[in-house]
Amino acid sequence: MQDHIAELLRAALEQVAAGPFPTLEIPGRIGIERTRDAAHGDFASNVAMASAKSARANPRQIAEAIIAALPASPQVEKVEIAGPGFINFFLTRDAATAVVGAVLDAGAAYGRASEPTGRRVMVEFVSANPNGPLHVGHGRGAALGDCIANLLEAAGHEIAREYYVNDAGRQMDILAASIWVRYLELHQVSVNFPTGGYQGEYVRQIARDLDDAHGNRFVQSAGAILDGLGHDAPAGDKDAFVDGLIARMKALLGDGFAVVHAAGLDSQLADIRDDLEGFGIVYDRWFSEASLVVDGAVEHALERLKASGHTVLRDGALWLKSSEMGDEKDRVLVRANGAYTYFATDIAYHLNKLERGFDTLVNVWGADHHGYIPRMRAAIEALTGSDEPLVVRLSQFVSLFRAGEKVGMSTRAGEFVTLRELRGEVGVDAARFFYVMRSSDQPLDFDLALATSQSNDNPVYYIQYAHARICSVFQQAADAGVAYDEQAGRAALGLLTEAHETALMGLLSSYPERVQQAAAQFAPNIVANALRDVADQFHSYYNAHRFLLADDPARTQARLTLVSAVRQVLANGLGLLGVSAPESM
């Protein structure tokens, strides 16, 4: 419809420029927007005001000339000048009600792009270290990433979801050492638990499983373990102590280290996978960081970077000269001791994504990683000549409140609230909706008491209730012996002239635009807001008018047809958010 109006305006502008206002320059893009107030019609254009300068006339005079030159359209009822020079378009009843048929014809596809774009987009999200359960902060990234993937798919892109498994780093070694110490406790070997270790109960469980599977295979004496290791905090440095412990463990256990390491990794990965599936998220692939080292992908990436001329050897280490590409300083790729940095393997992973044919790489990261963005951009630019393929969305912190008190979230201290606990308490629907209903740039206060309470404080219920209410209306119709006849309803749509009905149809027709906008901005909260608007208008309509009218079958069918379309849009939007659309509540 905007396109149609734009064509009408362009035709009119050409005439105006050829006649009364020869200096008028026709803008490349003619601004047309939906009006906020029904009194201003359905669509408004500011083109008269925008061209006031080039036409050297006041906007209202230009608007008058434009309207005089405007071609007639079967879809436009009338056109008015308003305010400082807005041109307001009022649609005919038929043009306004057409959206109902459009929704019903498209069904689940309404709001989705009709043609594939041919673009391949990789959405990588969560990618938390598998050294413990996911907590509520990861949950936001999970919900956000999954919804963004849904949106991009709706926008016509081919998408893939991926989880990058950090199975190669020091964090995983620390988990292995933590498991080992718990295992030793089971065998009465007295080694104090390292200050820098992971203290969660899940570590003890892995140790017990290890004991069941391997008996005393990994037992060593306290003396052999601690001799010459130095002191843990507070007397010594806790990081140095843990690193020393890991080195000692590798020396004493030999191949056994890999067994303990793998026990930790496998256990946590399985747990995370199960957790996310319970949250409605299924990945296309779990990509191992360690595999990049093994199969030479890191070397390959480093060669590419060297060939680009953006690297330098300094102090025995290989650096990416990222400061030449917007980063605040250069970054180490290969340490003086020959070990790859996390950055180097991460670059290899991103190169791998590009080589698999993905045009756009969307990464959803926690806000604490924002300092990492410039160096990643620099790396992509060094590899491809442009940082354009990389899109990073940050999710700001989640603070959890229980009974008005902030809940601590330290992984090391084991006092965090897990995503699994959260799902159990508030359910998947409420959790997912809460996570994405705010802009991801906004820190989120997640109040468990609020989300748990069955009151209307919970915004997800409001939308689901609208859907359930519509289902209930159809149930009532069936119970009353009123057969729903969509064809009759479509034919009678012209009877829907109430303000509530016009407003509802306007919202239905703007829904696809809002989905596309949400996709373009990687912002699922836009869909959440659109749904709230539809639900709001529906509840209002429901209270103002009855749908089942014994003495007016035509209007009854028309209204049922309208609310059927509303139900479809609610279901589609909730689907994009990964929230269910219940038939009853």
Add this chain to the structure above:
RNA sequence: GCGCCUGUAGCUCAGCUGGAUAGAGCAUCGGCCUUCUAAGCCGGCGGUCGCAGGUUCGAAUCCUGCCGGGCGCGCCA
């Protein structure tokens, strides 16, 4: 110190890539259930859009400076 995010009603937040009278929810005050689910609706109260400049016919929105809040600045991951 530098960088990113952020500042809108008592509280939590929207505000559609500059538009017409700045909107919701919660809280508070008052109405609406013999009729399709009251998990709902209608109305009242409540705002110098952090502050100061600038661009523009027009600024909560764009630019600059200042003030406040969050986060980040490793040869860690």
